[in-house]
Amino acid sequence: MFSDSRLQDYVAVILGVFAALSPLWLDTNDAAMWSLIVLGVLVALSGLAQIVRPSMAAIDYAMGVFGVLLFLSPWVMDFTAYNGASWTAWIVGVLTVVVAVAALPVMNARMHGGGLATHH
Template sequence: MFTESRIQGAVAVILGAVAALSPLWVTVNDNARLSLIVLGVLVALTGLAHLAKRAGIMADYAMALFGVLMVVSPWVMGFDGLSGAAWTAWVVGALTVVVAVTALPQVSGRLHTATHH
């Protein structure tokens, strides 16, 4: 059975895999390739930690940080002109932040309480 944490973990693994593998189908330069692969792998690893039930709150914060870094990476790493790579980073990064924030216990608890009242 999938719990909220396991669903969030699975989504994070998928998001990380999409980012890490995206240089196969979008035009990238060296900076875009490095950013997407490294941050994608880090997101996927935090998702795997959730799936293995080894994730604590620090993994949620790390996932959120990796998502934010992915969102800003096109500007910081200079690939905002490569639309496919930039949009991949922006969308996957933003979705990663959403997944990470919903995994935080205080947010998850409030969502759980709101749906049962």
């Protein structure tokens, strides 16, 4: 069950938990608070899902989408005036995308010396 877990999946869980809990110590409005909580929980859950089922590449793509949404949320949800919440969303969003890209099967194959596998 946990035999093929990768470091980036644990990093995603940490990033998601950090984002979800950050309204506890950051000055936010309702839009910032719920954006950070919901997207943070989704990032953490996608990391947990990858820990349990590392072969499900779709979760890596979903994680990347959640990271992009988190990055865009200060503008879309109009909370750029809240610097701490905005910077948290931007930084955690970018890091989540980086983690998701690093977790993609093609990237893993390249990083571990393998090429693109052909299906027989």
